[in-house]
Amino acid sequence: MRVDLGPAAADMLFVLAGLGVLNAVGFLRSSLTDLAAAIGLAFLAGVCFVMTIAIALLTVGVPLQLPVFVALSVATAVLGLLSRRGWLRMFRLRRPTVGGLSAAAGHTTMQGGIAAVTIAGFGIYAVIGTLEARVQPLNAWDAWSIWTRKAEVLFFSGSLPTDFFASSAYTFMHPDYPILVPVFESVQFRAMGTIDTQAIHVQFWLLLVAFVWAILYLGLRRGTIFEWVPLAMAVSTVPAVYGQLFTAYADIPMALLLALGVLLLGEWLITRDRRMLALSVLLLVGSANTKNEGLMAAVVALSVAAAVTAVGPRHAGLKPLGVAAVALMAGILPWRVWIAAHGIHGDIRLRNGLNPSYLADHADRIWPSVQSLYAQLVDATSWLYVVPFAAALALVCLSVRQRRSLAAFYLATGLLAFAALVWIYWISPNVPLDFYLATSAYRVVSVVTAIAFAALLQLASLGVRRFPAPPDPQPERD
Secondary structure, eight states: OOOHHHHHHHHHHHHHHHHHHHHTTTOOOOOOHHHOOOOOOHHHHHHHHHHHHHHHHHHHHOOHHHHHHHHHHHHHHHHHGGGEEEEEEHSSOOOOOTTTTOOOOOHHHHHHHHHHHHHHHHHHHHHHHHHHHTTOOOOOHHHIIIIIHHHHHHHHSSSHHHHHOOGGGGGGGGGTOOOOOHHHHHHHHHHHHSSSTTHHHHHHHHHHHHHHHHHHHHHHHHHHHHHHHHHHHHHHHHHHHHHHHHTOOOHHHHHHHHHHHHHHHHHHHHBBHHHHHHHHHHHHHHHTOOOOOHHHHHHHHHHHHHHHHHHHGGGGHHHHHHHHHHHHHHHHHHHHHHHHTEEESSSGGGGGGHHHHHHHHHHHGGHHHHHHHHHHHTHHHHHHHHHHHHHHHHHTTTTSGGGGHHHHHHHHHHHHHHHHHHHHHOOOOOOOOHHHHHHHHHTTTHHHHHHHHHHHHHHHHTTTTOOOOOOSSSBOOO
């Protein structure tokens, strides 16, 4: 029984911590409707925040035992809910308006009914997926050799044993990789009281459920719930998403956090609402602490956002973006400092990517990498043409003045992320290249598809009302 109830309790702590984070940045509204609708986003925010702090504590020698996790989650929840008169706001409930926050113009009762039926159908799908996830075997190579192996070590030791991570015998598990997923799994194993490699798949599935829930909540907040329902439901049925999710690899969790982070960053570009930027950075930190590709995409997205802001009329936006960049670096720095201090490094030397002679000697790797990655992105059996549709929409939006800067943001971010993946294959020493591409390209393109999904959501509904500010307190703006 504890195998099921323990993780459920841990997940509730993540939700409570996430609600504290959302309230601390002024995002929550004081209504039970909003509180319930925010659970998905709160779960993901709680995972990102609590796991980032836990990683930092591990790197300075603080063991991650179950009491430490509980204390950290409860402290985050209490401090967050008490901030900004949060405790009073949470219990001074208001009469909910249409859509939970605003009477979104143009939404009829029939449309609301269709949305409700669709969401109910997703609820059934989510339950069925949970039952299926509960019996999935952990039989994918990277799941065990890279991610869950580290989670098992953390489960038994509660710390980061140097003799394990720095041992040459374990270089095959890539000890330099970010460890949010192993830390997350180890917390769930501790909540279970044992290492159950089947039950852990439920937690991966819940990340997808929370993601869809978060998208629906943001659509509710934005007044685009009806427009976003089909896209939110579609992402849960994309073959590459649910297929890879059940492998217990880190690629899809990273992509889910990245998609939300980029979406909120795009929203900040339009509204300059710092609540959006704060949540965006938190999710981008979570993505970066999940996989190296997440860090690469986060840096690209923030850099492009800075470039778009610099050429626009509102240069004051560069200052909060600078703060956001500092926050991103602070979130990833503890793990990077720890592996550097212990002489742990990966097999790819980034400095080779700046060496002209090395690049020239390995130029024959460029075109096969481009072909392989492109083939994955246009494969309808994997990603359902998410990237081509998003690219076409962004190109059309370049001709619309009100959407031009946002379309440029998504196009540049997606193209640079794609180019960065090609660059990594170009400088990687892994041979043969064909085998390397065959075993990884289908996964790493999730970075580009995550950006494309965010673009589809925002560009397709840019003309409607966006995130109204709460009456108490008002968000800070430039």
